[in-house]
Amino acid sequence: MLQVVKAPDPGADKAEVIEILVKPGQRVHREMSLVVLESAKATMEVPCPVEGVVGEVLIRIGDPVAEGTPLISVETGAVETPAAPAAAPVIVSPPVVAPTLVAPPGVMSVQPVVAPDIGSDSADVIELLVSPGQIVAVDTPLMVLESAKATMEVPSPIAGVVRSVAVKVGDAVSQGVLLLQVETETGSGPVFTPAPEPAEVSSPVPERSAAEPVRPTIAVSAPPAVAAASVHCGPAVRRMARELGVDLSRVPATGPKGRILKEDVFAWVKQSLTAAPTPVTPAAATQSPGLPPLPEIDFAKWGVVEAQPLSRIQALSAKNLHRAWVHIPHVTQFDEADISELESFRKAQKDVMKKQGVNLTVLAFLVRACARLLQEFPRFNASLATDGQTLILKKYIHIGVAVDTPNGLVVPVIRDADRKSVREIAQEMGELSAKARDKKLSPAEMQGGTFSISSLGGIGGTAFTPIVNWPEVAILGVSRAATKPVWDGGAFVPRLMLPLSLSYDHRVIDGADAARFTARLSAVLADIRVLLL
Ligand code: CAO
Numbered sequence: 001m002l003q004v005v006k007a008p009d010p011g012a013d014k015a016e017v018i019e020i021l022v023k024p025g026q027r028v029h030r031e032m033s034l035v036v037l038e039s040a041k042a043t044m045e046v047p048c049p050v051e052g053v054v055g056e057v058l059i060r061i062g063d064p065v066a067e068g069t070p071l072i073s074v075e076t077g078a079v080e081t082p083a084a085p086a087a088a089p090v091i092v093s094p095p096v097v098a099p100t101l102v103a104p105p106g107v108m109s110v111q112p113v114v115a116p117d118i119g120s121d122s123a124d125v126i127e128l129l130v131s132p133g134q135i136v137a138v139d140t141p142l143m144v145l146e147s148a149k150a151t152m153e154v155p156s157p158i159a160g161v162v163r164s165v166a167v168k169v170g171d172a173v174s175q176g177v178l179l180l181q182v183e184t185e186t187g188s189g190p191v192f193t194p195a196p197e198p199a200e201v202s203s204p205v206p207e208r209s210a211a212e213p214v215r216p217t218i219a220v221s222a223p224p225a226v227a228a229a230s231v232h233c234g235p236a237v238r239r240m241a242r243e244l245g246v247d248l249s250r251v252p253a254t255g256p257k258g259r260i261l262k263e264d265v266f267a268w269v270k271q272s273l274t275a276a277p278t279p280v281t282p283a284a285a286t287q288s289p290g291l292p293p294l295p296e297i298d299f300a301k302w303g304v305v306e307a308q309p310l311s312r313i314q315a316l317s318a319k320n321l322h323r324a325w326v327h328i329p330h331v332t333q334f335d336e337a338d339i340s341e342l343e344s345f346r347k348a349q350k351d352v353m354k355k356q357g358v359n360l361t362v363l364a365f366l367v368r369a370c371a372r373l374l375q376e377f378p379r380f381n382a383s384l385a386t387d388g389q390t391l392i393l394k395k396y397i398h399i400g401v402a403v404d405t406p407n408g409l410v411v412p413v414i415r416d417a418d419r420k421s422v423r424e425i426a427q428e429m430g431e432l433s434a435k436a437r438d439k440k441l442s443p444a445e446m447q448g449g450t451f452s453i454s455s456l457g458g459i460g461g462t463a464f465t466p467i468v469n470w471p472e473v474a475i476l477g478v479s480r481a482a483t484k485p486v487w488d489g490g491a492f493v494p495r496l497m498l499p500l501s502l503s504y505d506h507r508v509i510d511g512a513d514a515a516r517f518t519a520r521l522s523a524v525l526a527d528i529r530v531l532l533l
Helices: 235-244 262-274 312-327 340-355 362-376 422-437 511-526 528-532
Strands: 002-006 015-020 033-039 043-047 052-057 070-075 107-114 123-128 141-146 151-155 160-165 178-186 330-338 382-384 391-393 399-401 403-405 408-410 451-455 474-478 482-487 492-505
Touching: 033 070, 123 235, 141 178, 235 262, 312 408, 330 511, 340 362, 340 492, 340 511, 340 528, 362 399, 362 422, 362 451, 362 474, 362 511, 362 528, 399 422, 403 422, 474 511, 492 511, 511 528
Parallel strands: 399 451, 451 474
Antiparallel strands: 002 070, 015 033, 033 043, 052 070, 107 178, 123 141, 141 151, 160 178, 330 492, 382 391, 403 408, 474 492, 482 492
16 A cells, blocks of 8 residues: 655745655655755654655655645555554754843843754753854754654754853753753844744743843853854754764765765765775884884985885784884893804814705704703793793793795794704704795794794804794894904913804893803803713
8 A cells, every 4th residue: 555655734834855864665664754854944854654665755855845745655565554643743843032021232131042842742962062152143053852753953043152051961851941041132233143033832931021120231242253163964864973973074965055964974984984994104003002103204305215015024023023022021141152162063064964965054053052951941941921920831842043035034943953963953944944035934834933043143243132032932142153262261262152142031031040041051052062961
């Protein structure tokens, strides 16, 4: 059965369709708003009187309508639905100025603005749009009320300055309740538009008798003739925006007279959801919460620059290193190991090994020696639980070795280094570093490390401060060995000294333990026969 919803009495000669809230084919239910009409006196939502599906929309935005103009046809289906009266359109009358005596021309008088007929017993104040001191023109929206049946803006019936607001958000008001007071210049007002004729409504606001004196003039200089900025939209749009958390002042309006339509709010939400996330500036990407932000710098101001994005590995390393640097209280212990004997032995073995395809470098000895040390110093082979209260001691020794590749730093792991010979370690390291440079390392080959070694000995340097490779608690940095004069108790003798830089998590490892660790490591490297024991 087809039912045509017609325009109610708009409370004026004619009204204009300012919003159509439904589309053909849309399921509608009783009291759902179909259309918003606006007359000179009021804005009104036309609610649906039946359950059904919208057949045709018989009007367009901007069409003038009078009482009885067909608006929307609704297919109610086989079930006969009771007709409209129960869901009569809610007509939002303009608010009224409670009658006051007219003040003499040129003086300021305070006029109360009371709640209009809100179409039900009471409505809640859901938004206050003005505050004391604010200039309002006629029709400036003052507040938004919401009843069970409708949401409505209360426009100002007079021009002036808001003197006080008598309600707050959440208050329930009924027709005639004082909402606010507007101070207005009566009579001579070139500044304000004259107040409209008060509408005929009963008002609980005490009316003054003609005999009552006019309130004294308030000596204020006339405020500038500007209207308070406000959002122009209907109650349904306001309600929707509120539910979606949309700030209407940011929504571009496409409706007539700058009115924000429902579609405008949808478009705004869609745009917000699909918009590219705020670009993370290089500065922001390197910032830490609680730290002063790094300012953006335009380096091109001082010369030609080239922006080169980090490789995936570099970006990942940067993130991990930054996290470790921020979270771990680092201390670095420096020491030197006399590797003169070790180097003689290595040189003697190097060619033999080379024939077997193994590159025997100092590093293989270091990995083996550290594996031994980690057995002796189990706290160095541990992780601190994220609660900071528990130390997780690992019963396996997997040593990561930092490998420099054209794409960035990677750390393949030599598993069970304590159970491997120096030769096996050298061979495995050769394979892993080749894989690293060919980008063939699997994630598993870079996981599970318990301690790391970073060797820059093949390049140079005398010391550095490596960053602990979290969740590990210590990392050994190795710099280039150099022949130095060492006092042997009777004379200076030339010895090959290997610089060691042990960085550690001071929450887990004490300085004394770190010094013991490097001292012991130096001793082991000075006499690698210990490793045979
Ligand atoms: N002192 C003196 N000579 C050293 C030395 C040291 N500490 N370490 C290595 N050397 C020598 C080697 O013995 C080799 O000489 P021979 O050819 O005579 O044997 C030469 O330097 C080159 O060694 P290498 O660097 O190729 O081999 P390695 O086993 O020492 O290191 C690897 C392998 C993969 C660790 C290394 O190539 C590498 O990538 N190092 C960089 C690690 C890095 O970037 N760390 C920084 C991390 S924090 O940013």
